[in-house]
Amino acid sequence: MNSDMQPMYLPDVENNPQPSFQAETIRQLQAKGAEYPQILHLFAYRPAMTAHLTRFTREVMRGESPLSEGFRELIAAYTSAGNQCLF
Amino acid sequence: MPHIALPEGFPGISALMVYRPETAQPLNQLAQGLLRGHDTLTAADCELIATYVSSLNDCYYCQSIHGAIAAHHLNGDEQLVLDVKQNYETSAISDKLRALLAIARKVWEGGKNVTGDDIERARQHGANDLDIHDTVLIAAAFCMYNRYVDGLATWQPRDPEFYRWRGAVVGEEGYLNLKRERIANS
Numbered sequence: 001m002n003s004d005m006q007p008m009y010l011p012d013v014e015n016n017p018q019p020s021f022q023a024e025t026i027r028q029l030q031a032k033g034a035e036y037p038q039i040l041h042l043f044a045y046r047p048a049m050t051a052h053l054t055r056f057t058r059e060v061m062r063g064e065s066p067l068s069e070g071f072r073e074l075i076a077a078y079t080s081a082g083n084q085c086l087f
Numbered sequence: 088m089p090h091i092a093l094p095e096g097f098p099g100i101s102a103l104m105v106y107r108p109e110t111a112q113p114l115n116q117l118a119q120g121l122l123r124g125h126d127t128l129t130a131a132d133c134e135l136i137a138t139y140v141s142s143l144n145d146c147y148y149c150q151s152i153h154g155a156i157a158a159h160h161l162n163g164d165e166q167l168v169l170d171v172k173q174n175y176e177t178s179a180i181s182d183k184l185r186a187l188l189a190i191a192r193k194v195w196e197g198g199k200n201v202t203g204d205d206i207e208r209a210r211q212h213g214a215n216d217l218d219i220h221d222t223v224l225i226a227a228a229f230c231m232y233n234r235y236v237d238g239l240a241t242w243q244p245r246d247p248e249f250y251r252w253r254g255a256v257v258g259e260e261g262y263l264n265l266k267r268e269r270i271a272n273s
Contacts, residue, residue, distance in 0.1 A: 009219070011216070012215070012217070048120065052113040056113035056114060060110055
């Protein structure tokens, strides 16, 4: 693990990435010794469930809408800042 | 009255799901994955966590419908659902569920409020990583569902019989392929 990263509360989640796009991304970043966001572990833990979150996010952020993609990302970034979520 | 022109006669999130089916599908699939339980966390446990978080967010529709679904899984024990909402620490639930509800409350306050001690308490009462994972995701997801439902001021019927009826239907059939029926707007 990159030395800037803290272990997660749930070791089972951190140590058991299931086959998924996110698990592959984790593998590549770990091989490089890179720091990476642990949300990847959350999405890799139960891909059968989190795939729905991914599809929801894609629809809301990239689906047909009168709001531009840039503006939608600004809403997401502004809300995340309000929630003090750095990532 | 809803803030935007929603199809009439559909209560709470149903109106939003009829309005925007593209986002409704993954939201329902997420609910199905989160709330139907697994080996170590029952559907009743999951629905109680969802109900409790919805009551903290003061979302009338969500706490009523998920409270009714929880009661359906608890052989109609509406009093227990009420007790959990009013004071889960003294209600007649397992110590494990009590510890998980404490985590759910911290997630509701703000994700960073969950501490290692909260996790340890849950583990001491037999919660595994999957139980804790699902608890945090249910609490976080319901903060979203509650804000979605109230942020657009959806119509939320006050008749408890409606929730008993609908709670039994969803309790039996789950969240996928639910028929959305117009009901009388009284």
